[in-house]
Amino acid sequence: MSEIVALSRQYFERGWEMRQGIWNKQSKGCWEVRGKTLGIIGYGHIGSQLSVLAEAFGMRVLFHDVINIMPLGQARQVESLHALLRQSDFVTLHVPELPETTNMISRGELAQMKRGSYFINNARGKVVDIPALIDSLESGHLAGAAIDVFPAEPGANGAPFDDSLGPWATTLRQIPNVILTPHIGGSTEEAQRMIGDEVSLALARYLNNGSTVGAVNFPEVDLRALPDEQDSNVRVCHVHNNIPGVLRQVNEVLSPYNVEKQYSEAKGEIAYLMADISEVSPQDVNRLREQISQTNANILTRLLV
Incomplete structure (x- = not known):
């Protein structure tokens, strides 16, 4: 929301000019955000929270997601990405980096946006075709942009942000009304504390229940917790x-037992299977583990009792 206001009022540029000793009070090309349309691409946790804040600013909110989602407040889901781009004064990205999202915003998509609109990417750097974005900004088709993530980023603080990262860096730095930040979207004391809590809880869920929901580079699998009162159940x-x-x-190994739940998911070369079986005697637990571990594709087998 701060970037939406900063872009529409150009106060990032005005603030920089003041530091150079330049007084440049103007209203040309500056707009109120009230009454404008915000298009949110990806209506997950962050996108949906943003829609609530945007409505509090008096904005109309549209969103596009690959699945149908119940909106919060007065936000409205649109049927296609292009429909969202055509109607929005501000477009903001909140999607993961996946093969299908790489360069999902390129020349064709940027051309669909309103002339004089604004683009914000605080999601993942490879989702946006940076050279195409530069062309849209330099031609005046877009009035401004805010970018917190890049296809290639410096490895440490103090490293240069220049054309060693990509041939676009120097040009991007010189375009007016473009806010560039060093991947600080989650860099607050509160956010870092919550990330620590979330990671430790995710690890505990994996160790205790086998759940991998939220994993970035591993198949996401989850089953409800095993009942405490059923000691003969094994996961x-x-x-x-x-x-x-x-x-x-x-399943040949599990065939003597009642399989109550089973779920498998694959991601690339790795797959993860969870199964809950009942009426397993304590003497059978180690035998089951050994038999499954001896299958030809085994990487790691755990049994939770």
């Missing part, structure tokens, strides 16, 4: 190579 957590025939081998 199989099987990490394996993503090759054909694994489920058949594992």
Whole structure:
């Protein structure tokens, strides 16, 4: 929200000019955000929270997501990305970096945006075609942009942000009404504390329940916690190579038992299977682990009792 206001009022530029000793009071090209349309691409946790704040600023909110989501407040989901781009005065990205989102905003998408609109990316650097964005800004089609993430970033504080990262860096730094920040979207004391809490809870959920929801580079699998009162229940957590025939081998091992729940997910070359089985005697637990661990695709097998 601060970047939306800063772009529409150009106060990032005016503040920099003041530091150079230049008094440049003007209203040309400066707009109120009240009554304007904000288009949110990705209506997850951050996108939905943003929509509530934007409505409090008097903005109309549209959003686009790959799944149908119940909106908060008066926000409205639109049927396509292009429909959102055509109607929005401000467009902001809140999507993960995936093969299908790489360069999802490029020349065709930027051309769909309103002339004089603004673009914000605080999501992932590879989601946006930076040279295409530069062309849209230099031509005047876009009135401004705010970018916190980049396809390539310096490895440490103090390293240069220049063309060693990409041929676009120097040009991007010279375009007016472009806010560039060093990937600080989550860099507050409160956010870092919450990240620490979230990571430790995610690790505890994996160790105690086998859940991997929220993992970045691992298949996301989750089952509800095992009932405490059923001591004969066992949860199989099987990490394996993503090759054909694994489920058949594992299910042959589990065939003497009642499989109450089973869920498998793959990501690239790695797959993860969780299964809850009942009426397992304590003597059978180690035997089950050994049999599943001996399958040809096994990487790691844990049994939770």
